[in-house]
Amino acid sequence: DARVTQTPRDKVTEMGQEVTMRCQPILGHNTVFWYRQTMMQGLELLAYFRNRAPLDDSGMPKDRFSAEMPDATLATLKIQPSEPRDSAVYFCASGLVRSGAGELFFGEGSRLTVL
Amino acid sequence: GENVEQHPSTLSVQEGDSAVIKCTYSDSASNYFPWYKQELGKRPQLIIDIRSNVGEKKDQRIAVTLNKTAKHFSLHITETQPEDSAVYFCAADKGGGSQGNLIFGKGTKLSVKP
Numbered sequence: 001d002a003r004v005t006q007t008p009r010d011k012v013t014e015m016g017q018e019v020t021m022r023c024q025p026i027l028g029h030n031t032v033f034w035y036r037q038t039m040m041q042g043l044e045l046l047a048y049f050r051n052r053a054p055l056d057d058s059g060m061p062k063d064r065f066s067a068e069m070p071d072a073t074l075a076t077l078k079i080q081p082s083e084p085r086d087s088a089v090y091f092c093a094s095g096l097v098r099s100g101a102g103e104l105f106f107g108e109g110s111r112l113t114v115l
Numbered sequence: 116g117e118n119v120e121q122h123p124s125t126l127s128v129q130e131g132d133s134a135v136i137k138c139t140y141s142d143s144a145s146n147y148f149p150w151y152k153q154e155l156g157k158r159p160q161l162i163i164d165i166r167s168n169v170g171e172k173k174d175q176r177i178a179v180t181l182n183k184t185a186k187h188f189s190l191h192i193t194e195t196q197p198e199d200s201a202v203y204f205c206a207a208d209k210g211g212g213s214q215g216n217l218i219f220g221k222g223t224k225l226s227v228k229p
Contacts, residue, residue, distance in 0.1 A: 031215045042221035043159070043204060048214075055214055091158065097215030100166075101147040101208035104217065106158040 002026045006092050006107035014115050018080040021110045023092030024073055032075045033104065034060075034067055035091045043091070049075065050097065082114045117142040119207050121220025128195050129228055136223045138205035139187040145207040148181060148188045149217070153202045162203075163190070195227045 005024040013019055025032045033048040047057035047067040057067060064083070069075045079086055089111050093104040118141045128134050140148075149164035165172045165179045165188065172179050176195075181188040192199055202224050206217040 033216075035219075043219040045216065045218075048216060050214070056216065095215055101215045101217060103149065103161045103164070104215075106160070108158050 002105075004092055004094050004105050004107035006090075006110050008110055009108060010111045010113075012113045012115065013082055015083055016081040017114075018078065019082050019086075019112060019114075020079075021077045021090050021092075021112070023075040023077075023094075023107055025075060025092070025094030026105055027073075029094035029096050029105070031095050031097045032069060033093045033095075034075070034077050035093060035106075037089045037091060037109070046077070046090075079112075082112075084114045087112055087114050117145075117207075117209050117218050119205060119218050119220040121205050121223055123223060124221065125224045125226070127226045127228065130195060130197060132195055134192045134195050134199070134225055134227075136190045136203055136205070136225075137187060138189070138207075138220050139185075140207040140218075141186070142207060142209060142218075143186070144210055147208040147217075148179070149206050150177075150179060150190050151204045151206065151219075153204065153222075155201070159204060192225075195225075197227050197229050200225055200227045 007022050034046040035043045046060040049069045052069040066078045089109045091106050091109045093106045095104045121138045146167040151159035152162045153159040176193050178191045202222045204222045205220045209216040
């Protein structure tokens with residue numbers, strides 16, 4: 001049963017620290033998404049990649065967030081410096097997009113708390 | 116920009132009753148409309164989806180209807196059970212789906228009381 005794997009599952013850090021979240025998408029999926037979930041905003045798209053190339057990162061605060069996909073088995077989301085308002089659950093999802101949108105497979109999420 | 120509105124934000128029903136959640140979308144190019152279920156502390160998982168060439172789709176106790184002219188779609192759960200309690204998200208693909216990007220509604224917290 002193929003799954004999207006995310007690390008860490010939980011992270012507590014202090015304001016100003018760097019945070020890196022990692023995601024291993026399902027093998028064979030060509031599209032990887034980063035979503036942020038909060039009570040107020042629901043699921044917000046931060047960035048996504050097709051065949052490792054960034055397609056859209058307009059949902060991401062550029063001054064402190066960066067997303068990369070160094071190889072097909074790893075996507076990263078980095079926050080530097082972190083702020084309390086970044087506290088949320090960050091989900092990675094992957095999917096196989098060919099002729100149109102289809103099912104996204106979500107990881108278990110990384111719960112970030114910035115004190 | 117493109118938007119998906121979802122109502123209600125919370126819904127409480129008695130076990131055995133039906134539950135209906137409604138969504139409207141703004142992007143007329145949207146063609147794909149999935150519904151995700153997220154149990155407490157878990158990841159969202161697809162439960163049913165519909166494409167614009169179909170008006171209704173059913174899978175056991177759940178069904179989705181789509182009115183593309185009015186730009187709205189709905190999730191129907193019949194004979195609800197306590198294990199249906201979760202947050203449900205509707206979504207629509209952006210820009211015709213060529214990118215695979217989904218815009219999500221803000222979710223409906225469904226509580227099924229035994």
